[in-house]
Amino acid sequence: MAVLSVEGIRKAYQTPQGETVALQDISFSMEKGDFYSLVGPSGCGKSTLLSIIAGTLTPTAGRVQVAGQTVSGPCPHIGYMLQQDNLLEWRTVRQNVLFGLEIRRRLTPETRAHADRLLETYGLSEFADRHPSQLSGGMRQRVALIRTLAVEPDILLLDEAFSALDYQTRLAVTEDVYRIIRQEQVTALMVTHDIPESICMGDKVLILSGRPAVIREELPIRFDLAERTPLRCRACPEFGSYFNHIWKELGMYEAHDSASSLQGESALPATEPTP
């Protein structure tokens, strides 16, 4: 049985100019342990879709089922990871990790032990009693992930979770998060605007069209690797062809061409040798 099934989701907003359709008939499903990436042109409603899945936004039509139950209202089976780590500075790392459990009133010796195990497995136990300001950006993001995993969600939603980090930290954190998610066998759906990231992390890339958004393609990603990690994927020969395929699907070729020709023009006077 599918852990997540999204059936015919439609979302429309009423505006003074009439109805704006953000999402038009979105359907897909995920099995336990799947990792899907979701890409689409900016403003196409990727985050809206995540909010609907998380139950914080009601769709105009269609339904979302998590583990066989229809989602209505904030769903306890879902963990949500945002762009910022949003760690609370007045809490220690451990208290931050327990935040979600406190909110959901599920703080028991078992859940505490589970959180401590996660901290230990992912190299944070020596920092458990420190405050977040003493951690690096990458470690903070790891704490945020563990805070989300501590509530033992069936599905993890990542909303541009790494875009606030600088490039190098981002590569390292992606590596980290990928390993943790795989090891904990969490089903994950990640929204990103970064095409390479979508390829190197996802088993499948869902490509959305512009507004009103539909799924243009579900692209399975396969690499010929014994042990897959995001960094190794980036070095594979298949990587480039996946990239080009998604790029084309997103309809960014035209934008790219005009951008490069503009660049060429502006670069001309500087590069032209003076006679």
Added chain:
Amino acid sequence: MAAFLLAWEVAAEREWIDSFIFSQPSRILHTYLSMGQNDLWYHIRVTVGETLAGFLLGAAAGVLLAILLWWSPFVAKVSEPYLVVLNSLPKIALGPVIIILAGAGTRAIVFMALAISLVVTVLEMLSGFRDTDAGALRMAHTFGATKGQIFRKVVLPYNIPTLFDSLKVNIGLSLVGVIAGEFLVSRAGLGYLIVYGGQVFRMDLVMASVIILAVVAALLYESVALTQKLVNRRFGHGA
């Protein structure tokens, strides 16, 4: 400091300045001694007691009102214009009204201290509550936090620094309120001593009281600052 006191003493002794108006360090010291330990302590205790009562009531009521306004945007919208006007109104002008309402006594004085610090606290805490980090609020929402949980676990702890900033201002304001109240109605306290000394032209008494008042003000402020430091260490703010 020592040089200033010496210059003051010498100037008064040589009658360069009128020691009747400006008093004289040795006479102020003499006043302290002649007032006797008990009498002086009594007046200090009265003033400090009234200040603390007004300060604590003002802080508690101010924070509670701010919570109410944060909780209900409707109440906030209705009451905000009044708060802004009340805030710029000099509360001392309410003195006679307060005396009639609360009676000429300690209650009126405490009420004065409360009135002077209340509105500032409400406005400051409310703006602090509203400036709570949007990301932290969103994060709490993703776990399905209720409004009460968000307040207790995010908004309130986030605003502990705001609270202490406003307490630091309030302790001074409460003292202003108490002294103003004691000027108007009282039979005890440092404000009473100052008014009494002024009326009977005993400037050494006035000066002695003002100096004690300065020391009291500094000590009150420092104790708030110290509490802040302890609380900060406990919660790891700015660690």
